[in-house]
Amino acid sequence: MNIFLVAIGGFFGAVTRYFVANKLSFLNNSFPAATFFVNLSGSFLLGLIMGGFPSSKWTLLVGIGFLGSYTTFSTFKVEMINQLRKKKWKPALIYMFLSYFGGIVLAFLGFLTGLRL
Template structure:
């Protein structure tokens, strides 16, 4: 029961943090590029890699890794934005967004894990 509570509290805080950071970043972009979602997902990939690399305890991992980072990053918004960009034929935004998200996310997760194991 305690694990579920830690995940719920972390998720609550992660969702609020995602909203604040994503909204702040999107205000800086006027070209239609979903910079807010890209930023939180790339930052989340790095931070989760760092958490995993450090091998933190299961209780703290439940709170921070599963709860906070799970709610901070957003796969559903990422997919919705991809569909919207495709439907609006904004391929010059869609393709870089896909590349930055997937390639950048993987590279930053590896970087976080590597840094966490130092």
């Protein structure tokens, strides 16, 4: 049963990520807004799930399944490498700092919010 919860969540997470990336594709600039948005929103939501439902079926469905496929560490790294290869130092550093630091802060805020549920 658990594997099906992860699989169902993963399917919907991947579809949602694709949808968000398409909707934000109009922001065709040097900053990868779609990946930035999904990773930060996913960090907050994972914190929320872990704070509010730390050991439940919701963790499997939403935390591991949905958010595991919704967020993307590998695309973030590829986009960072591409920016550095093109010598776009400032956008690359801003993207890296905001992604790492913002992700941690938002996961923590989500966790605190989840504790109140």
